[in-house]
Amino acid sequence: MKRISSTTRPANGLPLQPPRATALRGVAASAGRVCAAVLAALAAVAVASASATPPGAAPSTVAPGAVSGPASTAAAASQPVQFTLPNGLTVIVKPDRRAPTAVHMLWVRAGSIDEVDGTSGVAHVLEHMMFKGTRTLGVGEYSRRVSALGGRENAFTSRDYTGYFQQIPSAHLEEVMRLEADRFMHNQWADEEFRREIEVVKEERRLRTEDSPRALLYEQLNATTFIASPYRRPIVGWMNDLDAMTPEDVRDFYRRWYVPANAAVVVAGDVDPAEVRRLAEKHYGAIPARALPQRKPREELPQSGMRRIEFKWPAEQAYVALSFRTPRLSSFERTADNDDALALVVLAAVLDGHTGARLNRALEQGSDRVADSASAWAGLWARGPQTFGLAGIPAPGKTPEQLEAALRAEVARIARDGVSEAELNRVKTQWVASEVYKLDSVMNQARELGVFWSMGLPLDAGEQAIARLRAVTAEQVKSVAQRHFGDDQLTVGVLRPQPMEGKRRVRLPNAAAAAAAGSSAGVGATGTSAPARH
Amino acid sequence: MHPITTALLALLWLWVAAPAQASLQLQHWTQPSGARVWLAESPAIPMVDVQIDFDAGSRRDPAAQAGLAAASASMLSRGLRAAGTQAALDENQLAEAWTDLGASLVARSSLDRMSFLLRSLTYRDLLDASVRLAARQLGHPAFPADVWQRERERISAAYKEAGTRPGTIASRRFTRAVFGSHPYGAEATPETLERISVADMQTWHRNHLQACRARVSIVGAVTRAQADELVRTLLAQLPRDDGRGCAPLPAVAEVSPLSAPVEQIVPFESAQAHVLIGQPGFKRNDPDFFALTVGNHILGGGGFVSRLYGEVREKRGLSYSVYSFFAPGLHAGAFTVGLQTRPDQARQAVGVAREVLERFVADGPTEAELQAAKDNLIGGFALRIDSNAKLLDNISAIAWNDLPLDYLQTWTQQVARVSVADIRAAFARKLQPQRSVVVVVGATPS
Secondary structure (H helix, E strand, O other): OOOOOOOOOOOOOOOOOOOHHHOOOOOOOOOOOHHHHHHHHHOOOOOOOHHHOOOOOOOOEOOOOOOOOOOOOOOOEOOOEEEEOOOOOEEEEEEEOOOOEEEEEEEEOOOHHHOOOOOOOHHHHHHHHOOOOEOOOOOOHHHHHHHHOOOEEEEEEOOOOEEEEEEEEHHHHHHHHHHHHHHHHHEOOOHHHHHHHHHHHHHHHHHHHHOOHHHHHHHHHHHHHOOOOHHHOOOOOOHHHHHHOOHHHHHHHHHHHOOHHHEEEEEEEOOOHHHHHHHHHHHOOOOOOOOOOOOOOOOOOOOOOOEEEEEEEEOOOOEEEEEEEEOOOOOOOOOHHHHHHHHHHHHHHHHHOOOOOHHHHHHOOOOOOOEEEEEEEEOOOOOOOEEEEEEEEEOOOOOHHHHHHHHHHHHHHHHHHOOOHHHHHHHHHHHHHHHHHHOOOHHHHHHHHHHHHHHOOOOOHHHHHHHHHHOOOHHHHHHHHHHOOOHHHEEEEEEEEEOOEOOEOOOOOHHHHHHHOOOOOOOOOOOOOOOOOO | OOHHHHHHHHHHHHHOOOOOOOOOOOEEEEOOOOOEEEEEEOOOOOEEEEEEEEOOOHHHOOHHHOOHHHHHHHHOOOEEOOEOOEOOEEHHHHHHHHHHHOOEEEEEEOOOOEEEEEEEEOEHHHHHHHHHHHHHHHHOEOOOHHHHHHHHHHHHHHHHHHOOOHHHHHHHHHHHHHHOOOHHHOOOOHHHHHOOOHHHHHHHHHHHOOHHHOEEEEEEOOOHHHHHHHHHHHHOOOOOOOOOOOOOOOOOOOOOOOOOOEEEEEOOOOOOEEEEEEEEOOOOOOOOHHHHHHHHHHHHHOHHHOHHHHHHHHOOOOOOOEEEEEOOOOOOOEEEEEEEEOHHHHHHHHHHHHHHHHHHHHHOOOHHHHHHHHHHHHHOHHHHOOOHHHHHHHHHHHHHOOOOOOHHHHHHHHHHHOOHHHHHHHHHHHOOHHHOEEEEEOOOOO
């Protein structure tokens, strides 16, 4: 995530988190119900398809009808359209005419997975530098122009991709396409700009990771779960790699990966596909075709034995996170791995898909509860290897070991006894409803299309996934619970709280300690003064 | 296949060709119960969002029981009492009932408001069932004592954990310093939570959640007649009022201005120092609202083109996040400038931020800055209302703040009318940078 919009910041001063799907933390947000986000991501695209409609249903509906106010005669939404320009750039258009606004996004299939040792974080640093000018635009000019159009903009970096977006009144679509094509082709800045911005990126790492014990735990758990896969490195990069990064590292990454055949433009909202095609040819069509460098597979090694890490840090609450290596969905072919990946998503939902689901009920309730929070999530699709996560905060008086055992016992219970039809149907109902709710956000629809393209999945991947998830049986859920949760594919991370000394932390990461040992005095002249007011 | 799932699937295709845009034509009426309703019909998607607001936010918490409103809100989803022919539901049965409907009812409390957000599909059977369940939940919460005991422990443990983070420490200090003894500055702590019982929640529920006090905002695929019926059902089981249309609730004191600057430099070993600068701001009904909103957009609200962004981040690389905002409410919410930086840079960053603030208050924006802000705010107005969720936010603000029904239609004109002189005068009236609260947690000690 590049930059934080400061308009809707919560009053505690912390920045708005980026959308979960693109959160910097790579694995899973610390204690959130990540599983819900995974499921929601599935529910995206076109519910519009009549193919999901059993014939002959004559529902009693209060909906559509009774229009008041200005109503377009066009359909509210229609299926996405995809085409490729001669230089290899993909264009995806999703009309949704409810309001006179549009989202324009540029996706590059380059994220932290494409980095190598020593320059971790470079994909994200480049994302920041993309705002620093082109051959014809100076520093900050890009943002000023988008702002003058009434637009909002930002960007995000994940393991698998980097994305740039603008939300604009649809009348200004051509201007943002012109600006984005210019930036994609001609990103250019002085070394001095890099030296300032790399400090901003380090502040971002400090904000998101270095003062958060759980984020630090996940970073190390991740680095232990993966050995050969580039997924072992944090998206934001190790602090030492940021310290050592050079302007040329960033320019090299830009030249290597920002080629038309490695990019997609997604436009959603009040737009006409034919007009978008004309504008894309005019502005993006001018980018010269270049060969895409060879991608090394760097596949993860098979795991054959449990791994366990301890992480000690000043904190009040312990935390435990379990990461099981599991198959990913690479296509919608009916292979054993694809089927298992889908059944694992259902398993995660049965465990933690809603309040009152199994983990909540068994671990967080009752007078002898073991957890203050417990969660489960399943990775489904990605460019790299996937995991199934279980995590939680032990209740007062309970140990991380007790919680670890309780989390695994819930999976074991399903492996032994299976799940009920009622549970299965409950999570399926939730998905079907969320397909409708999703349609309220054009931004989310555009984002999901970009994700599907990044993964090499078809545009109707959301629809296909829902259809396949609905067909998952209780027997399949039981079967994946039996086969994927042994010791040998498991990595466990435990946060062991260390005492705070008064109000002071007792330990610091090296980089921060070095900084803290640096020059300069404290702030202000008066020191701590009594709150004088009223 | 579950019957409701089957029904949903059968219905999904129906909305496809529905016509589009939500109506800005806001409809408003008062029901015989006294409940006030605001509706924007938005027929394109077969869903509806309903927000019910009550004057029952944390500003009404007794000082010794800070957290009562928030606790009551969270406990409202923890089970239902038996009522009439309907059996009691425990917290899990209630959660399952919502999940089976593909719908949700979320309760949340802020400083001013207690809000309930119902989201449902609008297929008649599902919507009827969702509204009936919401009505029961609003009217007959069980407030089970054992569940509150558990929740209190969880909240208290999380409170202590949060207190190990520099950002939380800074924010708690700042809030207390800005508001003093005013309830806007009160904080729920393990001690205040210990003094809250389920009997307090029942009393709170009885005294505040009454139909005559409800302001209901609706955006979705319902007609006025359907909305009227929906609200009647929704509020029918709330506690009875006094029969005289709800006596006014006790007045809450106003926030006092700061009498002197406050500077709190809190030693803390962390990777970053967290900086908060500010003071009491203004009330939402202030006639300077638009001048202050546009002005803050230029100062630190406008994202990547604001003055604070340019000076603190773009020119100096001192912080990833730097911003300013007002939080106008029924009382003068805080004006806040915030940033985080490496501990050894804190002094410099505070200096830069304060200078930007002081110069802005003294001189106001340039004509060019004002024009750029207007281009963004006016040009981008459509982005504020281009989904049901965003529209609902705006409509509930209209409902809550007694804004005119044409507020959204005249919004861009109000922005266009603001002058440099207006902004300078409004900032001079509201902000006294020399008398700010400055909280810095984690700076390198001098």
